[in-house]
Amino acid sequence: MKWRPTIFVLAAAFVAVFLEASVGLGRKLLGAQVDVLPALMVYAALTLGFTTIVLLAICGGLWFDSLSLNPVGASVLPLLLIGLLIYRSRELLLREHLFAQVVLGVAAGAVQPLGTLFILLNKGQTPLLSWLTLWQWLVIALGAGLVTPVCFKLFDRLHRALEYQPVTQTSFRPDREIKRGRG
């Protein structure tokens, strides 16, 4: 397992949670705070390994819950579920396609709050739910859909900048070389 991409993804999750808590721009403009963790999970599940998915779910979920009134651990299982569902069928998903990235981001952004709400309600919590919640859900899902391709672009560029690229195979074969001249 390569640790560098995992560390980058975890660092991005850490900074994303911090920004969600300290910069309330989305909340002021749209009435809902967009969550970046589902988008990061889509990237991790399509690109990185099983351990990264589990680490991102645990660390990201715990960081998010630590700054929230959510019971500790409430966000971990929905993130893990998203990651595993995508990881299981990642051979079938067209990772490079923008459309696939956006659709997966929207789906992950929609599933994450639903999963957390399911856990909260089963725990007997009474979160603030109203018709406005539907709007917030829509904003979160669309926001995650928009952020997902950005994550792919950003991490792919980072990967290209910091990792050794594989040497491309040329079509040149010495045994098929046309020798010119008499020698």
Add this chain to the structure above:
Amino acid sequence: MLKKWHYIFLFFVVLLVLLLLRLPLGTAGKFKLAISGLFLPLFGLSNSTHQWLGQARDALVPRRELLRQIEQLRHDNEDLKLRLAQDAQLENENARLRSQIGWARQTRWRLKPARVMARDPANWWRSLEIDLGSRDGLCTNLAVLTPDGLVGRVQSVSEARSQVVLLGDPNLRVAAKVAGPGPANAETGIIMVNSSMPQEEGMIDLDLLSGASGVEPGQSVLTWGAGGVFREGIPIGTIVDKRPKEYGLSTEARVKLAANLSALEEVWVILP
């Protein structure tokens, strides 16, 4: 795609999360504050940047504007000094009258300013973190307010930070009274969130008023003091409108909050 060891690993992860979800409230609160302590360097960096930007902005204020502000502040200061002198006389008179009829003397609020560090990233809670903790004398269930009015209550405390649950969060209910012409006329109810109704920004419900409630728009709503968490007389907001509930058995009023909860940068905690 998933191998056997993956399933075993997942089993332990799910078990761990279920254990975390079953943690007692106090332990979970301390655990959360310990994890959120990891963000302290970033919060420090954010604070420094904020201060630096503030200083840079201050350096650009013209001298004429500064002189105007100083003059305004001097004027306000003199006005407040006069009011303070008058209030001291009223306080003495109040204390004397209280002692004559055997009422307990009211103590002054011990206030401590705190800076807002972070807001709840989840959309279904209303809470924030402040930069005061147990080393500053904070404990749970202390009232948090701004000069405009009540903001919320301290939910959990670590050594250097505390989590405050705000008005409008389903976890916070406040016993409130509507200021009437006299103490006997004060109507009482509970500030709570009615989750079935969409909440407008800066509005909250005052529920469980009596069915024949005579509250009118524009009347002030204050903390009642019942329950022992909030002291009596902290401003909450003003009545906007009311409607009967449960076939007229009770009345619900909408209250416009005095404090602007969406733009909080500094708050005050009433120390015990």
